[in-house]
Amino acid sequence: MNDRARRVAARFWPGPLTMILPRVRDCAISYLCSAGLPTLALRVPAHPVAQDLLKKAGIPLAAPSANKSGSISPTTPMHVLEGLGDAVDMILAAGPCDVGLESTVLDLSGDAPLVLRPGAVTAEEIAAVLDCDVAYDLGDRSHDVKSPGQLLKHYAPTIPVRLNAVDVAAGEALLAFGSLKFMGLRGGGFARDLPDHALRNLSADGDLYEAAANLFRMLRDLDRPENKGIAVMNIPDQGVGIAINDRLRRAAAGSAG
Secondary structure, three states: OOHHHHHHHHHHOOOOEEEEEEOOOOOOOOHHHHOOOOEEEEOOOOOHHHHHHHHHHOOOOOOOOOOOOOEOOOOOHHHHHHHHHHHOOOOOOOOOOOOOOOOEEEEOOOOOOEEEEOOOOOHHHHHHHHOOOOEEOOOOEOOOOOOOOOEOOOOEOOOOEEOOOOEEOOOEEEEEOOOOOOOEEOOOOEHHHOOHHHEEEOOOOOOHHHHHHHHHHHHHHHOOOOOOEEEEOOOOOOOOHHHHHHHHHHHHHHHHO
């Protein structure tokens, strides 16, 4: 921990922000937790059940995400059960996620701070705390990955995802954002008349934080045999919208193959 890390921790912990920091020479944490890198990723979650678990354990806990690599992230206990089934002995169930996106990952192991995975805590908010520029490094990678979520094909449903849709093709479901007034169906008709299995709106009011909270749950809702694909309306690429678009872009790349 250095001065920058302490300032970030004081502002955002406990909460949805992970910091990547250099390992010290006498670090007692297993190298298995570093994935072959000279760094560790640390987070202090805000959820009261997670807090209680950590306090009762009395030691740092290491864990992967509660889903198979590359698949849509879980945001409810039922999602975990559907994805992992008998692969886990127990699910510590405590309701749905509040934020709905994985934590922001901030790399503080180099000279300049970098956001490797965008989330609810934005680079702009971190920059205000550190009083310096904080850039995004969202490169699509197949190797030398420093953070979960940097792989190009990630968060993928089983059917194709089409981004920045201005209409809905035959057989497609619609993942909407904001008003549906001008969203139509190819060949005629209105998107608002789509059946329930083919329509979800991340936020009818255009609220990016509401959209983030709904993203993975609604992708799961639309990822079903009745739908041939998912058309996604444009999401503003600002604030937490950067994180939403990052997940959608990787979902589209992962489902295309």
